[in-house]
Amino acid sequence: MTKHNILFIGLDTHKEFVEVAYIEEHRGSNPVHHGRVSSAKQAIIKLARQFQSKYPYATLHFVYEAGPCGYWIYRLLTSLGHCCYVVAPSLIPKKPGERVKTDKRDALKLAKLLKSEDLTPIYVPEPEDEAVRDLSRAREVAMKDLKDAKYQLKALLLRNNINYAGTANWSLKHLRWLTELVLPHPAQQIVLQECLQAINERIARLQRLDNELTHHVYQWRYYPVVKAIQAMRGVRLLVAAGVVAELGDLTRFDHPRKLMSYLGLVPSEHSSGGKRHIGAITKCGNGRVRRLLIEGAHTYRYAANISTELQKRQEGLPKHIIAIAWKAQVRLCRRYQKLINKGKHYNLVITAIAREMIAYIWAIAKEVVLSQVDPKLRLARIPA
Template sequence: MSKHNIIFIGLDTHKEFHEVAYCEDQRGAEVVHDGRISSLKVSVTKLVRKFESKYPRATLHFVYEAGPCGYWIYRLITSLGHCCYVVAPSLIPKKAGERVKTDKRDAIKLAKLLKSEDLTAIYVPEPEDEAVRDLSRSREIAMKDLKDAKYQLKALLLRNNIRYPGTDNWSAKHMRWLAELILPHPTQQIVLQEFIHTIDERVRRLERLENELIHHVKLWRYYPVVKALQAMRGIRLTIAVGLIAELGDLNRFDHPRKLMSYLGLVPSEHSSGGKQRMGSITKCGNGRARRLLIEGAHTYRFSANLSKEMQQRQEGLPKQVIDIAWKAQVRLCRRYQRLIQRSKHRNTVVAAIAREMVAYIWAITKEVVLAPVNPKLRLSRVPA
């Protein structure tokens, strides 16, 4: 059995168990179903040791689908010295006539496709990068919860035909007005007070998460990139952190067009027989990063200008980064107005500006030098 060079092992992962199938690298070798194991780390380690003893001279290649269980299997297997690939479920080839789907068939299919090189591995972030991403996402969730509570309170007042006489909503004056408000029925008064308490709690929650995000980002290895990206118009701290936390190392893209395609900002195409048909953007890849870019692209509807806040964000940055940011602002502001004058829809214009922003973001990251990741520190974070 030691004559095999590579053993391809497919894992169909779930919360409670994993289905296992493997295939040898011989031509015509059949995929063997190895059974089901527990999802505990001890069981996965035991599985790896079993294949190591069965094929002592072979290289083990594991593969599983990305899902809600995270990347701990990848980190555990790589810490044991073997290759592991995580693939996106949407990129797994599927036959049109397949109507039966089971865990056993999925594991066998993964092993077979890995052997035939028909799978594309996704980028797996480092543990510390994933932790910052979780913190950035939790801050966004807190902001959404706060907006929902405010909408519910305003809906209650609208149903009772109560209007705030001022214009500065959710200011200290507005909150005092809400505290002194008396509704027609005592039960509605209870609802009003509960909404006010909920808003106060969620405001404090958002402030706590923002403070923690600011503190931990400064200790992050990608903080130089985050700081450099803030030189661009429309990219503040929260957007810069969200982009880098979602995208990770941008140096893995050797051309900005690949990054645009990864973010789903390129137009779809269906061309045949000499006819070229272009459609809307593909919207593939990371949706949150794409949405943050769209949010930043709206700021280019104004004329190019270097505000005081932007000057403060650019303090201490290299001249090359500042020059790229100013070049981006001049071009994108002019392009925004030109597309609007051509009667393009505003959403189409914003998507085009966001797509070009990606190229300047990619260029800025090339100017920032990061410290290399210590592999010993990375592997020590994986529990045995």
């Protein structure tokens, strides 16, 4: 039997089955369709053993697309000692003339592209990190559901020309006013009561998720990073936990510009010849982190200062981390005023602030990691 160093195996994963194809390493080899196997764990283990017995001298390299099936295949194959890569579907090269798409072709294509090194693997979080991320996303969904219920109730009142005379919506006074309303028709009164009940239930649900997220974040391995980046203005516990849960280890980026590009906060560019055109931001990568940064960037429209709440968040943090946060606040507040005075659009200014925010967050995370490894190696890397 011919000895092969690497065997590239493409997996097109689905809920019930996995389409499998492979290609050998030697020059001129063509991808081979292996067939369809069940998506059960035992079937995947059996598949890996079959390839091991057929190619005993080869190292197995698996690849599949990221999707709703998650990362359990990656973790299973890596636990067996094999190499496995997960790639983003949007980053898989596609020919303009390809009009036929089948599971078999997708598996063959993945194996061939992995051999030619045309695929870029994505970052796979640890199970604990993914669990905290799921909890953070569940909290965000609960907030969205609460807002939807409030919009539905306000739309009902608007259709009946009922206006609240107070100023603070959804305060205790406003909620008491809602319970005292009597609509013209009994059927509408039922709708009002159901809306109020839905709002109360979703408020309680949001409170439960907030408590659970706070509890689990305190026990998380990335809690030192979460606590440290809260020294930044506009980065509270929920924002910090959301950013770290989505990005994982921020130090895997060796430069903050790569992190900016990963989050899609850099401007797009279309240049040819002597012409250069700079467009809107690319909006690639994780949209949730981008939205959290945009929310935090709005706080820099005010003058730089250390509020009481920010001072409480900075208690117990090292001085060099507080210095990075203060330098970030001074620079970003000044930059906001400078861009606004130039006549730049408000949204553009906020995006520019968010782009620099993630650079300072990266610098703080770098400091935390270096101090955990060896305090003597700590070196403040503050973006210019």
